[in-house]
Amino acid sequence: MTDQLLGLLRFVLLAALYLFFARVVWAVWTEVRVPAVSRSTGPVPTMPTDGTAKVPRRQRVTELRVVAPKRHKGHQIEIGSEPLVIGRSENTDLSVADDSFLSNVHARIWIANGAAVVEDLGSTNGTLVNGNRISDVVALRPGDRIQMGSLIVEAER
Numbered sequence: 001m002t003d004q005l006l007g008l009l010r011f012v013l014l015a016a017l018y019l020f021f022a023r024v025v026w027a028v029w030t031e032v033r034v035p036a037v038s039r040s041t042g043p044v045p046t047m048p049t050d051g052t053a054k055v056p057r058r059q060r061v062t063e064l065r066v067v068a069p070k071r072h073k074g075h076q077i078e079i080g081s082e083p084l085v086i087g088r089s090e091n092t093d094l095s096v097a098d099d100s101f102l103s104n105v106h107a108r109i110w111i112a113n114g115a116a117v118v119e120d121l122g123s124t125n126g127t128l129v130n131g132n133r134i135s136d137v138v139a140l141r142p143g144d145r146i147q148m149g150s151l152i153v154e155a156e157r
Contacts, residue, residue, distance in 0.1 A: 060114070060115075060116075060142075060157060061079065061115075061116035061140045061141065061142055061144075061155040061156065061157065062078065062079055062111075062116070062156070062157060063076050063077060063078045063079055063155075063156050063157075064076070064077040064079065064109070064146070064153040064154065064155060064156065065077075065153065065154050065156050066151070066152070066153050067145065067152040067153060067154050068150060068151065068152040069099075069150055069151070072096075072151075076156075077094060077153065079109055079110065079111055079116050080110070080111060081110060081111050081112075082110065083108040083109070083110040084108060084109045084110060085105060085107075085108045085121075086102075086106050086107050086108065086109070086148055086151070087102060087103055087104050087105040087106040087107075087121075088102045088103065088104050088106070089104040089105055091105075092104075092105060092106075096149070096151050099149040099150050099151060100149075101125050101149035101150055102123075102125075102148055102149030102150070102151060103121070103122075103123035103124050103125070103149075105121050105123075106120070106121060106123040106127065106148045106149065107119060107120050107121055107123065107127045107146075107148050108121060109140075109146075112137075115139045115140070116139070116140040116155060117137050117138060117139050117140060118134070118137070118138050118140060118146055119134075119136075119137045119138075120134055120135065123148070125149060127146065127147070127148050128145075128146070128147040128148075129144055129145070129146055129147075130144055130145055131145075131147075140155040141155065142155055142156055142157050143155065143156075
């Protein structure tokens with residue numbers, strides 16, 4: 001082989017290594033990124049219970065979008081005033097039977113006083129909102145990520 005051909009092959013190998021490294025960094029970045037919107041994982045704000053509660057439109061959550069696992073990615077789940085119970089059991093509203101890290105009855109999500117809220121139902125592995133384990137009812141904002149087992153959903157308007 002000529003020196004020019006060896007130099008070209010070295011350059012191609014180096015470019016392939018850089019492209020591979022860039023792809024790995026991109027995959028890690030998309031999996032661990034935290035949504036850009038400022039988050040609050042505190043308790044549900046106290047609001048009047050007479051139906052006059054107003055949640056600003058930009059902070060109102062009405063549905064969830066499945067982010068992971070891949071086979072369910074993109075599914076939309078509407079949130080209503082009736083609790084949406086999530087778990088492995090067939091008796092739950094959203095059943096993910098093949099997730100061994102999900103409890104039979106893991107968490108519930110509903111709209112209370114105009115705000116979407118999530119509550120862990122004493123699950124073994126816990127429920128995370130934006131990477132923080134929750135123990136109380138937590139208000140959701142658009143962009144919040146909720147992880148229950150390997151199921152990850154993102155709150156949307």
